[in-house]
Amino acid sequence: DASSSWERDAGPRRALLRDLVGGGGELPDAALELNTSTFDAVLGRSPARFAVVEFFASWCPACRNYKPHYEKVARIFNGANAVHPGIVVMTRVDCAQKMNVKLCDRFSVSHYPTLLWGPPSKFISGKWSPEKEDSGIQAIDNGRTAEILLNWINERLGRQALKPSSFGLQYEKFDNENTLLHNPSDPEQISRAIYDVEEATVEAFNIILHHKMIKPKTHAPLIKFFQLIVAHHPSKRCRRGSAEVLVNFDDLWPLNSSSASSKDIDIPNENSAITNFHICGKEVPRGYWIFCRRSNNETRDFSCGLWILLHSLSVRVRDEESSLAFTTICEFIHSFFACEECRRHFYKMCSSVAAPPNTTRELALWLWSSHNRVNERLLKTERESQTGDPKFPKMAWPPSQLCPSCYRSSPAKEAGVSGGGGSGGASFRVDWSEDDVFSFLARYYGATLASSYKDDDQINRGGGGGDDSAGGDEVASTGAMAVPLGAALGIALASCAFGALACFWRTQQKKRKYFRQLHSLKNI
Numbered sequence: 001d002a003s004s005s006w007e008r009d010a011g012p013r014r015a016l017l018r019d020l021v022g023g024g025g026e027l028p029d030a031a032l033e034l035n036t037s038t039f040d041a042v043l044g045r046s047p048a049r050f051a052v053v054e055f056f057a058s059w060c061p062a063c064r065n066y067k068p069h070y071e072k073v074a075r076i077f078n079g080a081n082a083v084h085p086g087i088v089v090m091t092r093v094d095c096a097q098k099m100n101v102k103l104c105d106r107f108s109v110s111h112y113p114t115l116l117w118g119p120p121s122k123f124i125s126g127k128w129s130p131e132k133e134d135s136g137i138q139a140i141d142n143g144r145t146a147e148i149l150l151n152w153i154n155e156r157l158g159r160q161a162l163k164p165s166s167f168g169l170q171y172e173k174f175d176n177e178n179t180l181l182h183n184p185s186d187p188e189q190i191s192r193a194i195y196d197v198e199e200a201t202v203e204a205f206n207i208i209l210h211h212k213m214i215k216p217k218t219h220a221p222l223i224k225f226f227q228l229i230v231a232h233h234p235s236k237r238c239r240r241g242s243a244e245v246l247v248n249f250d251d252l253w254p255l256n257s258s259s260a261s262s263k264d265i266d267i268p269n270e271n272s273a274i275t276n277f278h279i280c281g282k283e284v285p286r287g288y289w290i291f292c293r294r295s296n297n298e299t300r301d302f303s304c305g306l307w308i309l310l311h312s313l314s315v316r317v318r319d320e321e322s323s324l325a326f327t328t329i330c331e332f333i334h335s336f337f338a339c340e341e342c343r344r345h346f347y348k349m350c351s352s353v354a355a356p357p358n359t360t361r362e363l364a365l366w367l368w369s370s371h372n373r374v375n376e377r378l379l380k381t382e383r384e385s386q387t388g389d390p391k392f393p394k395m396a397w398p399p400s401q402l403c404p405s406c407y408r409s410s411p412a413k414e415a416g417v418s419g420g421g422g423s424g425g426a427s428f429r430v431d432w433s434e435d436d437v438f439s440f441l442a443r444y445y446g447a448t449l450a451s452s453y454k455d456d457d458q459i460n461r462g463g464g465g466g467d468d469s470a471g472g473d474e475v476a477s478t479g480a481m482a483v484p485l486g487a488a489l490g491i492a493l494a495s496c497a498f499g500a501l502a503c504f505w506r507t508q509q510k511k512r513k514y515f516r517q518l519h520s521l522k523n524i
């Protein structure tokens with residue numbers, strides 16, 4: 001029968017697979033990492049009857065935490081030491097790599113990680129979309145843990161009578177390593193985090209474009225987020241660059257009423273107008289992570305920078321803007337943070353709020369406590385899977401070294417060193433003094449974050465050059481801003497009200513439409 005023939009052929013399959021993965025098959029990872037140029041060839045040569053492809057993004061923290069689970073299953077089927085080689089080939093594709101963007105598009109990857117299952121031949125030059133049932137490829141809707149994924153695979157193979165019995169996991173014991181350093185953030189460094197905030201802003205925008213995330217239903221959340229960053233981004237060149245994109249938004253991504261809710265909005269191609277817009281200016285640093293720099297290869301940077309961007313926005317909005325800023329941040333993360341677990345959890349936290357924040361203080365504290373809840377959850381996950389950055393363990397934040405007065409009582413269990421634990425709500429069972437926390441956040445993500453921007457920009461990058469340099473400009477976004485974008489926009493921005501900016505933008509769009517109509521009438 002099918003299962004015994006699989007066992008009989010295990011030897012040749014093993015040899016073939018070893019060949020396939022190269023040399024002695026001693027790969028650091030059991031799952032095969034594929035890219036655009038190897039995808040079809042490797043799957044085409046695979047002796048396996050089925051393939052699993054994990055589409056992930058190297059910046060996606062949830063994908064990193066998922067990797068040990070996926071690897072556990074991959075080790076059963078792939079590689080020289082596989083117990084059941086050649087039945088299923090387990091692969092992964094990094095969609096964050098530019099060269100793989102088209103490949104990921106072919107399989108309609110809209111969140112990470114996405115797991116697809118099917119015969120290898122169906123993947124070769126194949127396509128998949130959630131609406132197409134007949135492609136021979138199927139989404140693995142729940143493969144959250146190694147156990148669940150293996151059960152799913154067992155079930156599929158059982159249907160095909162392709163397995164001798166259910167494959168089991170051989171669990172490795174994870175050391176509960178307790179050697180993470182207690183390393184609270186250096187207060188001096190936060191002023192340099194503004195470069196990371198710029199880089200995260202650019203990265204977020206690139207991801208949105210590359211993943212064609214601008215659709216009829218995400219149009220409004222993106223416009224609102226642009227309005228928020230035009231008014232309150234801590235970096236002047238990001239405020240200026242995003243204002244230019246915002247003013248041209250309707251031309252770049254026209255919302256055709258006939259495309260209503262389902263069709264994609266056409267993504268501008270490489271040669272189109274969008275390449276003329278630089279959301280944070282032309283000189284924005286790339287790959288320069290300072291504050292968010294990782295100590296090993298797997299963590300931090302973009303997601304760390306994104307948090308800091310959100311915190312820096314939260315302390316800059318005005319009381320009367322806080323409710324709108326809250327929904328804007330929630331909708332932005334929900335629509336555009338392609339880390340599936342992250343956006344789901346974050347949205348849950350947004351939805352569980354009884355009433356939106358009414359003041360800057362409420363908004364900043366809500367974001368801070370939500371971040372601490374994420375820290376608390378991840379502290380446990382990262383310890384179990386050893387996927388955290390050992391130099392930057394998750395902790396109840398701010399640690400007492402940064403803000404002693406934030407702690408009402410002695411922070412015995414602070415900083416996650418003791419395991420944090422705690423079931424109850426925000427933040428590691430710390431008795432916080434919220435007034436002090438707010439003052440600290442306002443200082444830390446407000447003035448301190450922007451404090452050395454000017455000097456650093458001039459000294460470290462020779463001023464960045466030209467208009468895009470943040471160099472001789474005032475940095476703080478709150479209060480009056482003068483962005484040289486023409487009188488009308490200048491007036492709207494000078495009022496620096498994010499709500500007013502929304503009104504202005506609508507008026508501006510109407511005016512543009514009116515002039516366009518006038519122009520076409522003249523042509524007639």
Ligand SMILES: Cc1cc2nc3c(=O)[nH]c(=O)nc-3n(C[C@H](O)[C@H](O)[C@H](O)COP(=O)(O)OP(=O)(O)OC[C@H]3O[C@@H](n4cnc5c(N)ncnc54)[C@H](O)[C@@H]3O)c2cc1C
Nearest residue numbers: 061062185300303304306307341342345368371372392397
């Ligand atoms: C909105 C959002 C939701 C996320 N959800 C998930 C998830 O569900 N699962 C997952 O695996 N990953 C999630 N992540 C990623 C995760 O939170 C971290 O960003 C990632 O693990 C990198 O951690 P880090 O050590 O750089 O510190 P980060 O948590 O990224 O924090 C960056 C910096 O912010 C400061 N900070 C820390 N805590 C606070 C706080 N409470 N308030 C203010 N400042 C603080 C510290 O200086 C820290 O270095 C999410 C990220 C974002 C932006």
